[in-house]
Amino acid sequence: MWNRSPGLWICVALAVGAVIFALLATNPYNTSLVVWILTNAVLASALRFVLQIGELNIATAAFFGIGAYATSITAVFLGWPFWLTLLLAPIVAGAFSALFGWVTLRTKGPYFLLISFAVTEVIRLIYTQTNAIGGNSGLIGMFPPMAIDAYYPALAVALLAATLFVLYGVERSDLGRLFKAIENNDAIPRSVGLNVIYLKVLCVVIASAAVGLAGGVHAYANNVIAPSDFTYFVAILALAYVKIGGEGHPFGPVLGATVLTLVGQWVAGISAWENIFYGAVIVVTLLVFPGGLVGLAARARGLVTRGAR
Amino acid sequence: MSAAASTPAGGEVILRAEKLERRFGGLTAVSDFSFELREGEILGLIGPNGAGKSTTFNLISGFIRPSSGRLFLKGRDITGASAKKISRLGLVRTFQHDSLLSEMSVADNILIGTYHQRLAHDKRMEKVREVASMTGLADHLETIAGNLPHGLQRMLSIAIALAAEPQILCLDEPLTGLQGAEVGAALDLFERLRTKHGLTILLVEHNMRAVMRACDRVIVLNYGRLLAEGPPEAVSRDETVIEAYLGRGR
Ligand SMILES: Nc1ncnc2c1ncn2[C@@H]1O[C@H](COP(=O)(O)OP(=O)(O)O)[C@@H](O)[C@H]1O
Numbered sequence: 001m002w003n004r005s006p007g008l009w010i011c012v013a014l015a016v017g018a019v020i021f022a023l024l025a026t027n028p029y030n031t032s033l034v035v036w037i038l039t040n041a042v043l044a045s046a047l048r049f050v051l052q053i054g055e056l057n058i059a060t061a062a063f064f065g066i067g068a069y070a071t072s073i074t075a076v077f078l079g080w081p082f083w084l085t086l087l088l089a090p091i092v093a094g095a096f097s098a099l100f101g102w103v104t105l106r107t108k109g110p111y112f113l114l115i116s117f118a119v120t121e122v123i124r125l126i127y128t129q130t131n132a133i134g135g136n137s138g139l140i141g142m143f144p145p146m147a148i149d150a151y152y153p154a155l156a157v158a159l160l161a162a163t164l165f166v167l168y169g170v171e172r173s174d175l176g177r178l179f180k181a182i183e184n185n186d187a188i189p190r191s192v193g194l195n196v197i198y199l200k201v202l203c204v205v206i207a208s209a210a211v212g213l214a215g216g217v218h219a220y221a222n223n224v225i226a227p228s229d230f231t232y233f234v235a236i237l238a239l240a241y242v243k244i245g246g247e248g249h250p251f252g253p254v255l256g257a258t259v260l261t262l263v264g265q266w267v268a269g270i271s272a273w274e275n276i277f278y279g280a281v282i283v284v285t286l287l288v289f290p291g292g293l294v295g296l297a298a299r300a301r302g303l304v305t306r307g308a309r
Numbered sequence: 310m311s312a313a314a315s316t317p318a319g320g321e322v323i324l325r326a327e328k329l330e331r332r333f334g335g336l337t338a339v340s341d342f343s344f345e346l347r348e349g350e351i352l353g354l355i356g357p358n359g360a361g362k363s364t365t366f367n368l369i370s371g372f373i374r375p376s377s378g379r380l381f382l383k384g385r386d387i388t389g390a391s392a393k394k395i396s397r398l399g400l401v402r403t404f405q406h407d408s409l410l411s412e413m414s415v416a417d418n419i420l421i422g423t424y425h426q427r428l429a430h431d432k433r434m435e436k437v438r439e440v441a442s443m444t445g446l447a448d449h450l451e452t453i454a455g456n457l458p459h460g461l462q463r464m465l466s467i468a469i470a471l472a473a474e475p476q477i478l479c480l481d482e483p484l485t486g487l488q489g490a491e492v493g494a495a496l497d498l499f500e501r502l503r504t505k506h507g508l509t510i511l512l513v514e515h516n517m518r519a520v521m522r523a524c525d526r527v528i529v530l531n532y533g534r535l536l537a538e539g540p541p542e543a544v545s546r547d548e549t550v551i552e553a554y555l556g557r558g559r
């Protein structure tokens with residue numbers, strides 16, 4: 001495999017570099033852009049994490065929102081300590097996703113996709129209809145404590161990067177092998193005494209805890225959240241990051257999120273065209289290089305090593 | 310509790326089905342089917358296509374529930390028990406089709422069979438190598454299962470089941486598509502599993518020569534019902550059995 005440990009060390013170096021950048025950069029636009037890129041990377045990686053068991057989980061967007069709301073509600077209304085509110089984000093998102101998964105993961109494929117879509121939109125509607133948590137306009141006023149405020153972008157980047165490494169670690173563990181087996185042919189793990197539903201729920205819970213934490217981090221980074229931040233479209237964008245970066249490798253979604261978030265800054269000026277642009281990029285990517293950017297890099301590497309012989 | 314009936318063909322009754330029935334909508338796939346599997350025997354389950362053999366496997370392994378009837382494994386009532394529970398009680402089955410993880414390596418396929426128990430990684434790999442060498446897969450551990458030759462794919466499906474350390478191994482047409490020498494090797498493996506590892510085997514198979522050679526006893530299903538039961542030679546000469554196989558085209 002072309003990515004064994006050198007690739008992992010490069011990723012560690014990239015993560016450390018991003019943290020240092022967030023620490024040193026003086027322009028707040030740049031620091032919040034790095035946080036936003038890593039947030040998108042976690043969303044995309046979590047979406048891909050559930051793709052391991054063969055399911056496209058639109059509710060990735062919902063659990064991002066639940067994490068953000070859990071942190072915001074406890075911070076703004078209850079005045080709980082910063083760290084506790086952040087810790088709550090993955091726990092609450094994970095708990096909700098366990099319930100969600102237990103009920104919905106008995107379905108598969110298009111059925112699961114549609115249910116996860118519906119759940120996402122229902123939860124968003126609940127936010128808009130609940131005036132106690134700000135209704136349509138959402139919540140405002142989530143600030144990190146003074147002592148941390150200046151370093152918050154670096155802290156956010158560190159937490160998000162750590163989350164990515166955890167997802168990677170699980171994928172490479174025995175558990176990751178089981179997820180892949182379920183996707184490949186779930187009758188086999190079932191026949192050798194494994195509880196497939198439980199494993200599928202576990203997969204969704206891990207991914208949802210990851211996006212839940214990203215939601216909590218996002219709440220403090222943005223200081224304001226609204227229901228419209230957590231529509232199904234968040235998951236569609238995450239899918240675009242996965243497809244463009246490359247689904248076959250854990251670094252794919254990180255690369256895709258980075259490239260598309262940067263490009264997105266540039267096309268945001270032509271707002272009406274933004275979605276058309278994303279759509280076009282996805283279609284072209286899937287047609288021209290279905291392995292995504294990572295697949296393209298692997299192929300280029302193959303050409304180089306073959307040429308060197 | 311099952312009666313501890315001792316017979317020449319095997320030891321005590323280890324699996325017992327009582328008046329098993331399974332309906333799919335209007336179709337009755339298995340009906341009034343009672344049989345016993347005795348410890349240490351190789352029992353053949355034969356019958357024409359659509360007779361209900363695979364459905365029987367799905368029933369005894371907990372993949373589907375019987376519409377009525379009861380199942381006892383080692384004296385325990387396992388009627389309606391989950392596939393997980395039954396597998397962990399020692400009954401592991403293979404599948405007629407797609408009985409492996411085609412996109413994963415041979416080693417990963419066999420590893421999946423070891424996850425029912427907590428083990429250190431080294432111990433797991435030891436188990437994988439042991440099972441792989443028993444099934445002739447030792448030189449193919451890194452091969453993607455879908456790229457294996459057909460004969461080795463059939464052996465891999467048995468290897469996955471063996472990694473789960475069953476007492477009862479239920480094989481659904483494991484010899485389909487095997488070449489002459491491969492059939493012999495597979496039958497030798499079954500015999501070794503029985504004598505050396507003390508396994509009890511329930512074998513669904515269309516290859517009658519192989520059934521005659523491997524099985525101590527044979528039961529015959531036809532239209533979901535028990536048609537005949539006895540030693541292979543007797544069953545293969547049974548008029549009603551010959552009629553069932555030949556007259557199926559009506
Ligand atoms: N899940 C199912 N739904 C509906 N009918 C089924 C199902 N499984 C098996 N059957 C039917 O039950 C009968 C027995 O099938 P099966 O057990 O596969 O036979 P065999 O393995 O002996 O060839 C067939 O008519 C088959 O079409």
Ligand SMILES: [Mg+2]
Nearest residue numbers: 362363364405
């Ligand atoms: Mg069959």
